[in-house]
Amino acid sequence: MKHRIAIFASGNGSNFEAIVNAVERGELDCEVALCVCDKPGAYVLERAANHKVPTLVFKAKDYPSKRDFEKMIADRLDSLKVELVCLAGYMRIIGDELLSRYGGRIINIHPALLPAFPGAHAIRDAFEYGVKVYGVTIHHVNEEVDGGRIIRQAAVPYDGDDIDEVEALIHQTEHRLFPEAIKDYFKSK
Numbered sequence: 001m002k003h004r005i006a007i008f009a010s011g012n013g014s015n016f017e018a019i020v021n022a023v024e025r026g027e028l029d030c031e032v033a034l035c036v037c038d039k040p041g042a043y044v045l046e047r048a049a050n051h052k053v054p055t056l057v058f059k060a061k062d063y064p065s066k067r068d069f070e071k072m073i074a075d076r077l078d079s080l081k082v083e084l085v086c087l088a089g090y091m092r093i094i095g096d097e098l099l100s101r102y103g104g105r106i107i108n109i110h111p112a113l114l115p116a117f118p119g120a121h122a123i124r125d126a127f128e129y130g131v132k133v134y135g136v137t138i139h140h141v142n143e144e145v146d147g148g149r150i151i152r153q154a155a156v157p158y159d160g161d162d163i164d165e166v167e168a169l170i171h172q173t174e175h176r177l178f179p180e181a182i183k184d185y186f187k188s189k
């Protein structure tokens, strides 16, 4: 039986689409059961519609607390029997409710070689530092931000001075690495 995954994203969704494409090409034995998005109008929702992936869209401020919207999300994940949550540019820190119900079953993509350059501006931080080897990390999510066990990493060598160029190279690597890491995750089960 196909593994059921959910993908969380807040914006553009190019990683969302890379995973869906890998599924559609038969490279991943998965079904994308749900796209969770906290930004109504985000481009990822158009991508989800194009690929006929169901969506759950919410605004955090419509809920009294993070626990409340995470409970709503976890209930939906439960009802869809989701086995793995993939954070693909979801710009929120996962809270106790999701961690307690989906702990060990949440992975995240980060555009740097962790533990270097954690946080929300990793590419810019690495660029401003002047690194020559950038990278991508896929890791398990725990209570420590960008701190869980690493599943896969890839280096992205770049010695130029154009941040758009390095960003494009990092994204290309992300799109290859995320499907590979999902495969690794299920292989290790």
Ligand code: GRF
Pocket: 009, 011, 012, 013, 014, 015, 016, 088, 089, 090, 109, 110, 111, 174
């Ligand atoms: C990616 O660079 C990812 O590493 C980071 O957010 C970005 C999302 O890009 N967490 P996209 O929305 O998948 O295009």
